[in-house]
Amino acid sequence: MQWMALDTWIVVVGALCAMSCALLGNYLVLRRMSMMGDAISHAVLPGLAAAYLLTGSRDSVTMFAGAAVVGVLTALLVQGLYRLGRLEEGAAMGVVFTSLFALGLILLRQAADHVDLDPGCVLYGAVELSPLDTIRLWGWDVPRAAIVNGATLACNALFVLLFYKELRLSSFDPALATALGINAQVMHYLLMTLVAATAVAAFESVGSILVIAMLIVPPATAYLLTRRLGVMIGLSLVLAALSALLGHLSAITVPGWFGFSDTSTAAMMAVAAGAIFSVACFAKSCYAWGRRGIERMSFSLRSVGEDVLAALYRRREAGDEAPVSAGALRAALARPGWTALALWDLARRRAVTRLPGGYALTPAGLRQAEELVRSHRLWETFLVNIAGQSPADAHGSAMRVEHVIDAAMQSELARQTGFPELDPHAKPIPRGSSSGGEP
Amino acid sequence: MGDSLTRLLFLSDYNTRVVVAGTLLFGAGAGLVGTFLLLRRRALLTDALAHATLPGIVLAFMLFAALEGGGKRLPILLVGAALSALVGMLAVVLIRRFSRLADDAALGIVLSVFFGLGMALLGMATRMETGHAAGLSSFIYGKTASMLLFDAVLIGVVALAVVLGCLLLYKEFTLLCFDSDYAAAQGWPVLLLDILLMFLVVTVTVIGLSAVGLILVVAMLVIPPSAARFWTHRLSRTLMISAAVGALSGGLGAGASALAQDLPAGAIIVLVAAALFGFSLLFGTERGLVKRAREAARLRRRIEEQHLLRAVYELLEGGKLGSAPNFPDYPLMFPPSTPKLGADPNFPGQEGVPISALLEARSWHPRQLRRAMRRATGRGLIAVLPGDACTLTTEGWNEARRVVRNHRLWELFLITHADIAPAQVDRDADRIEHVLDPDMIRKLEALLPAQTAGIPASAHELAGRGGAS
């Protein structure tokens, strides 16, 4: 592999284009209109073709005008079919963009005699060739595509900065936005126009695949990783640029592994974005599973430890203050797994001490056990007196719930059950340390 | 050109005939499957699936090109396409299951990434020495001309199988789309049914690739059923019309593209479908825009007429005859022998009301009032008197009494049963009164037992005299 200045320009063009798409794409993903991006980037085709046919020129102004008109037209037609035709939104989109795209293909074929633009180019563009078409700017030979896409990115950034809070509000709650005097409809059409213009700017250099991919994939990846809009936008821009870099790298390296020279850079950029998404999705799921598993394990360990404390307390309550062996404890527990580990943990925390005959509660352990048994018996009382359960059912539930009752819940339970002395099984409820609120 | 046109019209070319028949059957199958897909609210799933077929097509091509030297055999490519579409569908399901992204984003991701992968593979395949990879791009835009006889027959047969599948599972799919919870409660395997439906969707998408191309094949599953919804409210007819629209656009489009070889066939087929959709949107007998516009116009005219009649009546009522004790009880059945007013000296509308007063009574535009008056005069409800005044004819009188009565019953109902301030009532009553049917009026009368006969007095100050006094 040989990296040349050419390659740098290809990556720069790709990255600029990807970033300008991703910037707007954030709002499409948030508004659940991702497929609208797909629809518009297909539908601008007749706008382009008509602009060529009408003016016979390929200059940018005509193209942007054509695209803007068609972008708004698409959005209007979809809305119209949805409202007037009572079609489901997805179906309305499907009808509109396929019809427009078909029309665009025919027009393009008519225009093909005058301009060199073929449908294939529309799909995957020619980002590889973009560095060849340069403009001299401040003594530099800058590719025209870089300037066009850079300008689009600047335009989109300006739009997002200017209307940041309006866009945010109308994405999350269009009704509230309207109530506050922000015209959500206008924001919608502005956004659609910009998407169309961005699609046109990107068309020539990278083609429509990359437009659709970059509109949706980097923002969706960012959406997975964060819940804050500002972070999401920033992250999506970084991911878009990264996709461009990785895409070009893999376009010139990966085919080599299979005996090919290279392949379409734009297509590989889309694949790279997809790969990044998959990795993010997979890593996030793994992380969530792992964290949940560790939490569950530590909770189980704590539960067993608490069960041990409660068992020791109950023996003590029954008048048997002798130390208890680990084996006897294991037999007394409903879930005896990990008892040894739990005992070690309790000993480490100085809640139990190891005596010659087995384990016994320390004063600290006794306090903890009292809290626990208090929670248990209060919960039983609550279930029986307030929720109408039978005392037999209540015990099983309390065995589970006692581990999650915190101080606030415990005092609330005590208050609601009227600060009882005895639980439904006529066992005394220990006074907790935090329960001084009794009248 | 002329020669080829006649050849086409009579389908004299055997090859063309088979291609048209195959595409026609594909259109019918797509119309049927698409109807269920649309009703299951998954219209755009096809778009993602169709784009996801590309890597499969190219991989199948590359594999067989490497093995035997020539990989462009349709059945093999289609199997590759179907497998890769299934992988795409699985990806959609996985994204939905393992992330908090919404459906649309899942579809968009699969669509663009799979298509990108396909294009990247295609970029490599075109650089292969064996085979003719260039022909693969006909799967993107569709090309009926390149279809071999065998391909067309294959497409036709598979489409026929899809049609049969839809007909066999008509009942099951209906239940699935209408109320999947109920289906599950009855013990239908909803997941299996969904998979069957998606299997048919993938099949029809894949056979459509070579005719319509993968970008536009979604159109054949979405446009025909959308068009059919404008014509009927019954599912069996929706299916028939949708299949017909699909078949027509497939057949016509394939025929037309045989004429214009250099135009992409998929685009032509879709444009035919779009034209049929546009026609349905406008002229559909059930939901067509023209029909709905005419209904809306008729209602608007009726509302205008009723407003006019009520305004005249209320002005008469509020004028000097308003105090006449016999006014409210004037017989509803005015003697039919009296063709025009004037014959009966007791008729309360003898004097008529000035049009200027009418203009004041409601906030209407003079042109609007004139139009309503012209129409009411034409229908014999209103008579224009000399001196820019008008009055009610016998029929107009009866009609006005009916209208006013409905209006005031509704007003009373709103005040007594819906707790609305009398001042607001007029506007609310205005909207509903025009659509009250006899059944509802009976109910209103039952609710307001004091009002079974005669016209109740207005609940609020009438505009015509309220302002003056």
Place this chain on the structure above:
Amino acid sequence: MNAAVPLHISDLTVAYHRKPVLWDVNIALPEGKLVGLVGPNGSGKSTLLKSVLGLVPRSSGRILVYGKPATRNRALVGYVPQRETVDWDFPVSALDVVVMGLYREIGWCVPVRRRQKEKALAALETVGLAEYAHRQISQLSGGQQQRVFLARALVQDARLYLMDEPFAGVDAATEQAIIALLLELRAAGRTVLVVHHDIQTVPTYFDHVVLLNMRVVAQGPTEDVFTEENLRRTYGGKLTLLSDAAEALARRGAQRG
């Protein structure tokens, strides 16, 4: 288990996203009674019906319909879902919807025959909608739509009916029609479990009441169970501690049913 008990639920726990909606629910319905299932919003009433029908996965518990697991005795259960669950713009007529109640009986791939249509028409007649049989369902009023759903359940000729808020948003005429129908069902020995919202009408409509708020607060004959004390316990807000505890358990991932 006892094959004479129409519905026997034991230790049922159902969780959405690991947060329990129903928690150790035990219910046994007597045969041939109209049973009201009453509880505040979000107390798991609809979820209870859905778990009987196997529409939501349950974390634990056993559900028996006439002595057999509910999923194996589906033919004995008729279901009336909430009206909002379907798209009423769907292109089917009232008759088509009612015939859906017979689809299971008709079987795979076999088309609907005249005999079944007549049966469905008779069911529509019972709910007073015979003249609307061929109307598209969007052209029916809310109450009429509800009655179409009832007819669909009726045509199944089930022994146990589960109805999810059939009285929600219907006019007085429909409410009376539904009540008449319920009484008829009871006279024919059917058992009907109705999710109900309006506490005022419970004593007049139902013989038997289940008060639900995540757990069963009380169940039994209306005159014994439908007391102010029990209602206060169901609706009083004290039971929020239940959901607090459930949430705490879910957070710790310790919910094992």
